[in-house]
Amino acid sequence: MAKKEAPEEMSYETALSKLEDIVEHLERGDVPLDESLKKFSEGIRLSRFLSDKLKKAEEEIKKLVEQENGTMGTELLDVAGGD
Numbered sequence: 001m002a003k004k005e006a007p008e009e010m011s012y013e014t015a016l017s018k019l020e021d022i023v024e025h026l027e028r029g030d031v032p033l034d035e036s037l038k039k040f041s042e043g044i045r046l047s048r049f050l051s052d053k054l055k056k057a058e059e060e061i062k063k064l065v066e067q068e069n070g071t072m073g074t075e076l077l078d079v080a081g082g083d
Contacts, residue, residue, distance in 0.1 A: 007049035019046040
């Protein structure tokens with residue numbers, strides 16, 4: 001049996017992909033109960049890891065954004081790139 005990679009050792013993108021795979025697998029409904037519980041548990045761990053990574057990224061962005069008067073502040077980022 002292959003050793004499972006801990007979420008902390010994964011990139012954000014890899015962890016998100018694994019979580020999406022777990023959700024799809026569980027949504028099919030053809031998984032035995034024991035396997036479903038293991039998958040659900042793994043999904044929870046991945047979800048917490050992803051949430052923590054996003055919080056840390058948000059904190060880092062807040063630190064990097066500086067208002068005109070030199071004080072630290074936050075501003076909304078236009079991720080859509082629209083006009």
